[in-house]
Amino acid sequence: MVNINTLDPSASPLDYYGFELRRFRETAGLTQKQLGDIINFTASLVGQVETARKLPTLDFSERADAALCTGGLLSRLQPLVMRSQLPAWFQQVAELQARATEICAFETHMVPGLLQTAGYARAVLGAMDETDLDDRTAVRLARQRIFEKMESPIYWLVLSEGALHQEIGGRKVMRDQLAHLSWFETNPRINVQILPFSAGAHTGLQGSFDVYRFAGDPAIVYTEGYGSGHPTASPDTVRDCSLRYDHLQAAALSIRESAELIRRVMEDRYGEQVA
Known part of the structure; x- marks a missing residue:
């Protein structure tokens, strides 16, 4: 004490x-x-x-x-x-997200932290460690306040369809999470596109990554491993990942089609419709 x-x-x-x-x-x-x-x-x-x-x-x-x-x-x-309560290796990333004017994210297996609901975040964080779970969940959700700023970043997410089917936290948690995702259909600053199974081989097969763009500073690519993050401003890497992201967006469903798929999966798999 x-x-x-x-x-x-x-x-x-x-x-x-x-x-x-x-x-x-x-x-x-x-x-x-x-x-x-x-x-x-x-x-x-x-x-x-x-x-x-x-x-x-x-x-x-x-x-x-x-x-x-x-x-x-x-x-x-x-x-x-x-x-300051985030893992030390992630604090720099949170600062980059807070400064970015545009964030382009590609996720292969789960909804990223910036768009997670409380129940989904709690299930993800508690998968192996339930220590201080309330506080750790609150810390993750606090990062979402970057969208409340006067000049909030433009957020683009290409999300693999598999993330809609990976049941995290149970049926109700997934219903709430997918309803939350579909709500962004009318928000021009937060754009969600689903990469369908039918896309087949695509330019993101090597894994998830983010591209952060800033006003007046070089763009940064961020990738993540177990307990470590890897931001880089290497022009070659930024150029390569930016091109990969363009191809992912081209292969993904439109924002409207994505919202329709999200609602359909929620209704068919988790048994509840969005009003």
Whole structure:
């Protein structure tokens, strides 16, 4: 257990957040219970956040900011706290995704993290390790806030049809996940195309990859292995993967046809229609 009196604000973004929350609370002359009553959270949760034993949600941060008149500091810190909880090897990738103006993703076997529902993310993350599963799921979902920015990235996803049939988390989780995917049909900034089984051999047979494009900086290709990520700005690799992606998009169904296939698989395989 962390001793609040020795909490080092320089140890991590989470420790800094807890230190600042405690400082603001004490300056306001409030106990943990009093602050909890004001923001509708328990005193225990306030204490756990202050001692870096619990991750703060955005809702918690916004309410604490309002109650303590912080000028929005805690809400601004919260995304940094969440990103710092990602595996060390993935933190750079999350930063690249947050800076990108366009993301082109190809996935062979599952829905990527940026479009996962809570239930699907929890099932993926808990497949081999259920330790701190609530917090790890929240950290993954927090990455999706890049789509809430004023200038959010344009996101293109080519997803293998096999991912629609790989039942992850059970039938209800899959129904919810496929309904979530089909919802993007009318969102011009998030575009989902399904690469059907009928496409046969294609340019993505070597595996999943992302291409990140930026305003004023070279594009980066990202591939992933077990417990490691591999970003590269090599012009040859970027050129090769960009060409591969163009061919994948050409082989994939249109956005409308993809949404129809997603709904059909959801109805036929998981037994529920989208209203």
